[in-house]
Amino acid sequence: MPARIIDGNALSAKLRGELATKAAALTAQGTQPCLAVILVGGDPASAVYVRNKVAGCEKAGIKSLKFEYPQDAAPADVLGKIAELNADPSVHGILVQLPLPKHFDEKAVLEAIKVEKDVDGFHAENVGRLSQGQEAFIPCTPNGVMEMLKSIEAPLRGAEAVVIGRSNIVGKPMAMLLTAAGATVTVCHSGTRDLNFHTRRADILVAAIGKPKFVTGDMVKPGAIVIDVGINRLQDGPDAGKLCGDVDFDSAKEVAGAITPVPGGVGPMTITMLLVNTVVSAERALAKSRG
Numbered sequence: 191m192p193a194r195i196i197d198g199n200a201l202s203a204k205l206r207g208e209l210a211t212k213a214a215a216l217t218a219q220g221t222q223p224c225l226a227v228i229l230v231g232g233d234p235a236s237a238v239y240v241r242n243k244v245a246g247c248e249k250a251g252i253k254s255l256k257f258e259y260p261q262d263a264a265p266a267d268v269l270g271k272i273a274e275l276n277a278d279p280s281v282h283g284i285l286v287q288l289p290l291p292k293h294f295d296e297k298a299v300l301e302a303i304k305v306e307k308d309v310d311g312f313h314a315e316n317v318g319r320l321s322q323g324q325e326a327f328i329p330c331t332p333n334g335v336m337e338m339l340k341s342i343e344a345p346l347r348g349a350e351a352v353v354i355g356r357s358n359i360v361g362k363p364m365a366m367l368l369t370a371a372g373a374t375v376t377v378c379h380s381g382t383r384d385l386n387f388h389t390r391r392a393d394i395l396v397a398a399i400g401k402p403k404f405v406t407g408d409m410v411k412p413g414a415i416v417i418d419v420g421i422n423r424l425q426d427g428p429d430a431g432k433l434c435g436d437v438d439f440d441s442a443k444e445v446a447g448a449i450t451p452v453p454g455g456v457g458p459m460t461i462t463m464l465l466v467n468t469v470v471s472a473e474r475a476l477a478k479s480r481g
């Protein structure tokens with residue numbers, strides 16, 4: 191039986207509706223949630239991501255500010271803007287679109303963002319807090335995956351979870367969240383010796399690799415929940431130019447119990463969780479201002 195499709199668009203629409211209500215309530219109290227987005231350079235994919243984030247804000251009643259810098263921008267100028275936004279009480283979230291040009295120290299830029307406004311959850315303090323189970327802004331993509339698992343009532347406690355990929359923005363925080371939820375987590379990466387051995391015993395398989403259709407049906411345990419984080423643009427063949435995930439959807443859906451599509455899976459959830467974090471930040475700011 192083909193797998194149940196976990197529809198990221200439908201779940202996003204539901205969550206964004208709830209968010210719009212919260213944003214309107216905050217605005218009525220004089221605190222409209224506000225996200226500031228910084229884009230450096232002309233990477234076309236980054237420009238699309240930023241456009242989608244700004245559009246998502248508008249629809250949810252969240253104010254957005256966009257600051258664009260050329261490819262050869264001076265890091266000091268961007269750091270100066272971050273300092274200005276950190277000090278502005280009307281700004282609740284600050285996001286620097288990655289990747290940054292090579293002459294930037296990415297870590298220094300991310301660490302410059304005030305922890306309370308780090309709605310991407312990339313600041314080392316937020317990562318540390320997450321690892322210790324303290325209140326933190328959780329990186330949006332893995333947080334969106336957890337919402338998707340929740341939406342299908344996936345049994346996580348005691349489950350064997352395998353995450354392919356160990357990046358700071360997806361793989362590592364994903365592993366932390368699944369561990370916190372009670373799963374037994376294995377993190378696979380480019381140095382893993384026998385990848386199929388691990389994937390075939392996964393009740394929950396998360397692919398965050400960046401290689402089109404890398405995970406095939408024969409790598410999936412029958413009945414598993416397969417979450418495809420990958421976003422790749424096909425280069426050749428009849429589907430050239432189309433988006434696809436890290437999972438070969440056609441073969442995997444015949445084996446899996448549930449699976450996320452690309453597009454329309456994790457992608458929309460990532461932006462939704464960014465909006466959630468921005469609204470949460472605004473709620474905290476309002477509560478703080480009232481003492």
Ligand code: NAD
Nearest residue numbers: 331355356357360379380398399400419420421456457460
């Ligand atoms: P990354 O390049 O930082 O990390 C890729 C990981 O895959 C690495 O840890 C590497 O060890 C692992 N890997 C590479 N080849 C492998 C192999 N042969 N076997 C096992 N592991 C291997 O990428 P990332 O930033 O984590 O992104 C991963 C994918 O997710 C990309 O396609 C990216 O576009 C996508 N992404 C999607 C969203 C979203 O909103 N859906 C958000 C972020 C990233």
